[in-house]
Amino acid sequence: MKVLVNGAGIGGLCAAFEFASRGAEVTLKEKSTELSVNPSWQAGGMLAPWCEGEAADEIVVAEGAKAVHWWKKALPNEVQHHGTLVVVAPRDASELSRFSTQTTNHDMIDGNRISELEPSLAGRYRKALFFKEEAHIDPRRAMLALADKLQAMGGRIELDATGEPDDPAYDIVVNAVGMAEKDSRLRGVRGEMLIVRTPEVALSRPVRLLHPRIPLYVVPRADHHFMIGATMIESDADLKPTVRSVVELLNASFTLHPAFAEAEVMEMNSGVRPAFADNIPRVEKRGRQILINGFYRHGYLMAPSLAVQAADMAFELTNTEDITS
Amino acid sequence: MVTFYDKEVASHFLLGTAQYPSPQILSEAAKAGEVDILTVSLRRETAGGQQAGQKFWELIQNLGVHVLPNTAGCHSARDAILTAKMARDLFKTNWIKLEVIGNSDTLQPDLFQLVVAAEELCADGFEVFPYMTDDLVLAERLLEVGCKVLMPWCAPIGSAAGPLNLTALRTLRSYFPDTPLVVDAGLGRPSHATTVMELGYDAVLLNTAVAKAGDPVAMARAFKHAIEAGREGYLAGMLEPRDFATPSTPLIGQAVFS
Numbered sequence: 001m002k003v004l005v006n007g008a009g010i011g012g013l014c015a016a017f018e019f020a021s022r023g024a025e026v027t028l029k030e031k032s033t034e035l036s037v038n039p040s041w042q043a044g045g046m047l048a049p050w051c052e053g054e055a056a057d058e059i060v061v062a063e064g065a066k067a068v069h070w071w072k073k074a075l076p077n078e079v080q081h082h083g084t085l086v087v088v089a090p091r092d093a094s095e096l097s098r099f100s101t102q103t104t105n106h107d108m109i110d111g112n113r114i115s116e117l118e119p120s121l122a123g124r125y126r127k128a129l130f131f132k133e134e135a136h137i138d139p140r141r142a143m144l145a146l147a148d149k150l151q152a153m154g155g156r157i158e159l160d161a162t163g164e165p166d167d168p169a170y171d172i173v174v175n176a177v178g179m180a181e182k183d184s185r186l187r188g189v190r191g192e193m194l195i196v197r198t199p200e201v202a203l204s205r206p207v208r209l210l211h212p213r214i215p216l217y218v219v220p221r222a223d224h225h226f227m228i229g230a231t232m233i234e235s236d237a238d239l240k241p242t243v244r245s246v247v248e249l250l251n252a253s254f255t256l257h258p259a260f261a262e263a264e265v266m267e268m269n270s271g272v273r274p275a276f277a278d279n280i281p282r283v284e285k286r287g288r289q290i291l292i293n294g295f296y297r298h299g300y301l302m303a304p305s306l307a308v309q310a311a312d313m314a315f316e317l318t319n320t321e322d323i324t325s
Numbered sequence: 326m327v328t329f330y331d332k333e334v335a336s337h338f339l340l341g342t343a344q345y346p347s348p349q350i351l352s353e354a355a356k357a358g359e360v361d362i363l364t365v366s367l368r369r370e371t372a373g374g375q376q377a378g379q380k381f382w383e384l385i386q387n388l389g390v391h392v393l394p395n396t397a398g399c400h401s402a403r404d405a406i407l408t409a410k411m412a413r414d415l416f417k418t419n420w421i422k423l424e425v426i427g428n429s430d431t432l433q434p435d436l437f438q439l440v441v442a443a444e445e446l447c448a449d450g451f452e453v454f455p456y457m458t459d460d461l462v463l464a465e466r467l468l469e470v471g472c473k474v475l476m477p478w479c480a481p482i483g484s485a486a487g488p489l490n491l492t493a494l495r496t497l498r499s500y501f502p503d504t505p506l507v508v509d510a511g512l513g514r515p516s517h518a519t520t521v522m523e524l525g526y527d528a529v530l531l532n533t534a535v536a537k538a539g540d541p542v543a544m545a546r547a548f549k550h551a552i553e554a555g556r557e558g559y560l561a562g563m564l565e566p567r568d569f570a571t572p573s574t575p576l577i578g579q580a581v582f583s
Contacts (some may be wrong), residue, residue, distance in 0.1 A: 235371060242372055
C-alpha cells in the first residue's frame with residue numbers, strides 16, 4: 001500500500017509511523033522546512049488522560065489511556081512513566097477537592113508522600129493528588145525520534161513540500177495539516193508556553209498547580225529544563241506570547257516553587273491548536289482520504305489512537321477492495 | 326420578562342462563556358438554561374487582529390441569543406472604552422458589560438475608573454451594564470451618568486461564596502425599584518441564585534458555577550429552575566420570618582372534649 005501523509009505535526013508523524021510499521025510504503029510531506037515550525041513542537045508532552053478528564057470528554061480519557069502503551073512500543077527510551085502530581089496553594093484548597101471529584105484514577109496523598117515523590121516540594125504542600133499511571137515524553141525528542149524511525153523503516157520525509165490532499169499516485173492520503181485544513185468546523189485555540197532552566201528545582205514528573213483562573217503545569221525536561229504551560233485563548237492569531245500570559249505563567253510557577261524566581265528564561269513560544277466545537281480530535285475517512293485533525297490540547301495523548309484507527313480504516317479498505325475486485 | 330435598554334427577554338438568566346470544557350458544551354448549557362443573553366470577552370481574543378476570535382464568537386452568535394460583550398481584563402477606563410468600541414464594531418450592538426478591574430487577584434472593580442468609563446460610554450450612545458460592587462452611592466453615580474441597568478457582585482468573581490451582604494443587595498433593590506438589577510459574580514450554587522431572586526432582583530449572571538461544574542449542562546438547568554423559583558417566590562409574596570410559632574388554626578374557641 002502506498003500512503004501519502006500530509007503534515008508532520010504529531011498527528012501526521014504518528015500516522016506515518018503506524019502505517020510504516022504495518023508495512024505500508026509511506027511518504028510524509030511537510031510544508032515547513034523544519035519539524036520545529038509545527039505547533040506540536042511547543043506541546044507539553046503529557047500523557048495524562050485522567051487529569052485531562054477534568055474537562056475532556058470520556059472518549060479522550062478512554063483512548064488517551066492507551067497512549068502510554070503505544071509510545072512505549074514506538075519509542076521505548078523516551079517515555080517517563082512516573083505519574084502526575086496535582087497540587088494547590090493553601091488558599092485554593094477547594095480547587096483540589098473539585099478536581100478530585102471531576103477526575104478518576106488518582107490517590108490523595110499527604111505531605112510525607114509528596115516529599116518522597118518530589119523532594120523539591122518537601123514541606124510546601126500538605127495534600128496532593130497523585131495520578132500514578134500517567135506519563136510524559138519530551139515532544140521535541142519524540143518528533144525527531146519518530147522521524148528517524150520512520151526513515152529507518154523505509155519511509156520518505158519531504159520537507160518544504162506541500163502534498164496534494166487527494167494525490168492519485170497513492171492508495172491512501174492521510175491529511176493531518178492542522179489549521180491549514182480547509183474545514184469550517186475547525187477553530188484555533190492559542191496556547192503560550194515558556195521553557196526555563198534552573199538546577200535548584202528537580203522534578204521527576206509533571207506537576208500541575210490548580211488555580212481558579214490560571215491553572216498551570218510544569219513538565220521536567222533534560223538538563224534542568226522545565227516547560228511551563230499553557231494558556232488557552234479562543235483565538236487563531238499566530239502571535240508571540242503576550243505580556244499578560246507570560247506574567248501569569250511566571251507568577252504561577254513562582255507560586256509552585258520560589259526557586260523558579262532565579263531560573264533562566266530560555267524560551268517563550270506559542271502555537272495555535274486546531275479544535276472542533278466539542279474539542280474532541282477526529283479521524284474521518286472519505287474515499288481514499290483520511291482526515292486526522294482537531295487535536296486541541298490532546299496531541300501526544302490522542303495521536304496514537306487516531307493513527308491506529310486511520311491504519312485500521314485503510315487496511316480494511318484495501319482488504320475489502322481485494323476481495324471485491 | 327425583563328427589559329434591558331428597550332430589549333425584552335424572557336429569561337432571567339445571563340450566562341458567561343469562559344472556561345467551558347468545549348464550545349459544544351457551552352452551547353448545550355445555554356440551551357438547557359434557556360438563556361437569552363450570553364456574555365463574551367474580547368480583550369485577549371482580539372490581540373493580533375479583531376477577527377482572531379471570530380470562530381468562537383460565530384459559535385455563540387449561531388445560538389440565536391443576544392450577545393453582551395464585556396471588557397473583562399481591562400484595568401483602566403481608557404482600556405475599557407477602547408475595548409467597548411471594538412466590541413460595538415465586532416458584534417453590532419450598543420450593549421456593553423463594563424468591567425474595569427482594580428485588583429487583579431480578587432477582580433474587584435475599580436469603582437472610580439468605572440464611573441469615568443460609564444459616563445463616556447453612555448454619552449457615546451452605549452448601553453452600559455456596569456459590573457460593580459453593592460455600594461449604594463456608586464449605584465447612584467452610575468445612574469446619574471446614564472446607566473439604566475446595574476450589576477452588583479454578591480461576592481468576588483469566581484469565589485462561589487454566594488451573597489455575602491444581603492442587606493446591601495436589599496438596599497439597592499429598595500432604592501431603585503424601577504432599575505433592572507442583575508447580580509453579577511460570586512454565585513456558587515443554585516440556592517444562591519434563588520436567594521437573590523427572592524430579594525426581587527431581575528436576573529443573575531453566572532459563569533464559573535456552570536462552566537466548572539462536573540456537568541455544566543445539568544448545572545445550567547439547575548440554575549434555571551433555581552432562578553425561576555426565586556422569581557416566582559418573590560412575585561407570589563413571601564411570608565416574613567416570625568419570632569414565634571403562629572398556629573394556622575386559632576386555638577381560641579376550639580372545642581375541648583377532655
